[in-house]
Amino acid sequence: MVQLKLPRLPADGGASLPPEWGWKNDAARRSAVVLLGRREFLKAAAILFAALATPVTGVRRAMARARGGFFTAQEFATLEALSDRIIPPDHDPGAKALGAAAYIEGLLTAFDDPGRVPRIFAGGPFSNRNVFPDTRKGKPSHKRPKNALKNFIPPTRVQELRWRAELFGSDQVPGADFNDVALGGPLVGLRRIYQDGLKKVDEMATALSGKPYAKLPPDEQDRLLALFDAGAFQPDPRRGGMTFISLVIEHTLEGCLALPEYGGNRGRRGWKMLGLEGDSQPLGYSIFSKAKDGYNERRGHPMSTANPDELRHGTLTPRPISADANAIQDSIVMLSGLFGE
Numbered sequence: 001m002v003q004l005k006l007p008r009l010p011a012d013g014g015a016s017l018p019p020e021w022g023w024k025n026d027a028a029r030r031s032a033v034v035l036l037g038r039r040e041f042l043k044a045a046a047i048l049f050a051a052l053a054t055p056v057t058g059v060r061r062a063m064a065r066a067r068g069g070f071f072t073a074q075e076f077a078t079l080e081a082l083s084d085r086i087i088p089p090d091h092d093p094g095a096k097a098l099g100a101a102a103y104i105e106g107l108l109t110a111f112d113d114p115g116r117v118p119r120i121f122a123g124g125p126f127s128n129r130n131v132f133p134d135t136r137k138g139k140p141s142h143k144r145p146k147n148a149l150k151n152f153i154p155p156t157r158v159q160e161l162r163w164r165a166e167l168f169g170s171d172q173v174p175g176a177d178f179n180d181v182a183l184g185g186p187l188v189g190l191r192r193i194y195q196d197g198l199k200k201v202d203e204m205a206t207a208l209s210g211k212p213y214a215k216l217p218p219d220e221q222d223r224l225l226a227l228f229d230a231g232a233f234q235p236d237p238r239r240g241g242m243t244f245i246s247l248v249i250e251h252t253l254e255g256c257l258a259l260p261e262y263g264g265n266r267g268r269r270g271w272k273m274l275g276l277e278g279d280s281q282p283l284g285y286s287i288f289s290k291a292k293d294g295y296n297e298r299r300g301h302p303m304s305t306a307n308p309d310e311l312r313h314g315t316l317t318p319r320p321i322s323a324d325a326n327a328i329q330d331s332i333v334m335l336s337g338l339f340g341e
Helices: 026-035 038-052 056-066 073-086 100-108 157-168 190-209 218-232 244-257 266-274 323-340
Strands: 286-289 294-297
Touching (some): 073 190, 073 244, 100 190, 100 244, 157 190, 190 218, 218 244, 266 323
Antiparallel strands (some): 286 294
16 A cells, blocks of 8 residues: 655744755745645645545546646547547647637536536626727727626526536436436436547557557548547437537537637637627627717628628629638538437
8 A cells, every 4th residue: 555655844834844845945935834724735635645546547637637627638638639630720720729628628527616607608798809889979989898708607406417417427417317218328428428538549549550649640640530430439329329529529619619708719719710700799780879860880890781801893702711611610510410300
């Protein structure tokens, strides 16, 4: 059995901490003792003891949870690599740069902090990305609302039960298994699906190409992704026949295009890639003017005429949709069809 030896603090409050800790002076040592309060020390010790009692993967997962995450470093790298082949970088950012993996990890850990409202239902009505309209003058004002989208709405009891089953599995959540017999068995939670799926991706990549998936060149990653999507993962009847790869595609699209408040779509660059402006309220596009008792269209965002950047010598020339945007829209249509069946 592993014995853990922790340094003891001297009775004088830490004036003579062991020199191997690397503190340069006594003042810094005393500050460290104050900063590392009893509660924080016990929390850190509990994490360390739990890690020592588990296999290597368990240690890595304990470290991930200590930082507020779910995936080990290798799992996260594999997920980033997968998502980056689903939406690869070119002149636009790929899914890795857009934060798709961080979005997925945020989804899987929605209930991990009991002191925080789960990041599932964004609040509202406005973000702070646009100013309020000045209805007296009929133009944008200089005042911005607070970003209320960051104030997530607590789920109802039934919503929480359903979401916990979605993440942890219906057989792991008391009261969530009432439909399991009728639906052919328990719903496997997304956390387990991702753990098992990422492990299998790396095992197959190592067996077929000699390295974990994240360490392979993009061309080889593309080849393996096509193989994974062609039948390496079994469809889940409880999830409409979706496979692990189908779920990664769905969640990658969400992470790249959803509201940034959910943890992805960094810098709103996912929206920009598709030519979307995102949420426009409270400003909107037509601003009521009390002075003229009518509406003014925003300069650069006309509603009754073409956008200025789509006019060439007086002729309407709409901007063509990019190949990337077209492929993403096709994927969304395909996934929407799966959900509708």
